[in-house]
Amino acid sequence: MASVKQNTTINEYQKFVQEVYGLPNDRFFSPWDMLTNVERFMTKGLKGIRKEDKDKTKVNLLISFSWLTSMMNQFHIDLENEVWKRFPYLCSYCASCPCFCKKNKVEKRQKVFIDENKRPKTLEDFQNMFNKIYPSETRTLEHAGIHLAEEIGEFAEAILAYRGGHKEEDFNNIPLEAADLFSCFMGVFNSIRENMAKELSIMFSNNCHMCKNTPCICSFKTITEFKS
Ligand SMILES: [Zn+2]
Ligand SMILES: [Zn+2]
Incomplete structure (x- = not known):
């Protein structure tokens, strides 16, 4: 049985997803299909923000x-x-913690210096780190949601550019945009005061959250018609 623990690292979670969904993903889903699903469930999550339905936001995100x-x-x-x-x-x-981009107009991206001693271990530690860098008290949930929507657009642009030209420099933008997108997922979870690692451990306590199998055997139809 594959499961996600509350103290999961991001890496462990990525491996869990590979174990449960790697096979059906390779057989059924192109990158475009996958991107559509990232966007589709994200926008349902944003609808949850508009409707003030925290559970809808949480599950879909x-x-x-x-x-x-x-x-x-x-x-x-x-x-x-x-x-x-x-x-x-x-x-x-x-390149500050907390971020002061808004207070002092920062004209160009500053170089960040990496201190390995500060590296968070678990997904929960990463979420806490993001709350230190971008404190949820300093902005509204709607603001965090709009930022998430902006970043999915930039991520989609990076995929589009790479799939169009297959150039290495375009490929190199994908992980950068994915990291930005991840930071915005963290931002919304910090704003709704939910622990993403804990919620993932509940959703994925026993293989696929729908069919309860590893690898997942949900049909393409089940997935495309799935509503939450
Ligand atoms: Zn900043
Ligand atoms: Zn399944």
């Missing part, structure tokens, strides 16, 4: 994040490393 993790597996990108390189306990733009 967990599924959206799982599809993003599937994409990371398909592209062989180590999400945890990419997130850490981009956000080493610092804002990726102003």
